[in-house]
Amino acid sequence: MKNLYLIFAALLISVSSICQTTHNVQVFSFGFEPQELNIALGDIVIWENTGGGHNVNGTIDQFPNNPESFGNSIAQAPWTYDHTFNTAGTYNYQCDPHSGIMQGTIIVSDPLSTDDFTSNGLKTYPSPATNYFVLNSVADFSGNGTLRIFDITGKMVLQESIQSKTQQINIEELKPGVYILNLSDGLDKTFAGKLMVQ
Ligand SMILES: [Cu+2]
Structure with a gap:
């Protein structure tokens, strides 16, 4: 449980430090x-x-x-x-x-291309994405959880309940750009990654 808080705190700090300048x-x-x-x-x-x-x-x-x-x-x-x-x-x-x-x-x-983010291993397909994407290569993820998508100012722009590893996530309403992904299984694991939308 302590690990979860540490990861989430790290994510919040990362998100808040990459505001548009x-x-x-x-x-x-x-x-x-x-x-x-x-x-x-x-x-x-x-x-x-x-x-x-x-x-x-x-x-x-x-x-x-x-x-x-x-x-x-x-x-x-x-x-x-x-x-x-x-x-x-x-x-x-x-x-x-x-x-x-x-x-x-x-x-x-790219402020997100750090070891902190890549080591969390949350990848998406296709990249860049246009209308939808699926989560890819999340080895430790059970398949049930909550996905949150933040824009580069740290504002949450989408929240989606995840029921399977192959679920398509609709992003037709997201503008082109870079987004930060936070996936929680609701228990003790949090995954972070980034999403490129074109
Ligand atoms: Cu000139």
């Missing part, structure tokens, strides 16, 4: 400041152009190794442009008219 990048003649930015999955970056005609180009066309595209069109200051990063990885971007001197990097890390 907003980061600012100044755009000016000629540069991005900070030029390199480390953020967490789900964070928002706001670029603010305070002077000159610039843009943000982080498209896969321009940078084939970017996990996904982002960016805006060239325009005179003032403007702001924001993007929410929902895929981990390293993103490069540039200002097209000044590509030789205006280059930036965003490094997005």
Whole structure:
């Protein structure tokens, strides 16, 4: 029983520590400041152009190794442009008219890819999921319990009673993004994992 409380406390701390954060990048003649930015999955970056005609180009066309595209069109200051990063990885971007001197990097890390979470072994199929998913590889799970799904701000968005290991869980109402799963068998076991919805 003590073990259950410890796991649940660890989950709550993990959930509360990964709230969505907003980061600012100044755009000016000629540069991005900070030029390199480390953020967490789900964070928002706001670029603010305070002077000159610039843009943000982080498209896969321009940078084939970017996990996904982002960016805006060239325009005179003032403007702001924001993007929410929902895929981990390293993103490069540039200002097209000044590509030789205006280059930036965003490094997005996944706060959930820690030993704490992976060692709990709660996996889902398919991943990413669209309309539904099933629990996968939960060796110690009896098949009866309660599944709770939290968004990245720690808000519970879905609670489902689980009656079998192969039960399909409907997630048509969940927006694309990363979610945290908490599965309890109501006795002494709790499993944690993450869910990618597209
Ligand atoms: Cu520029």
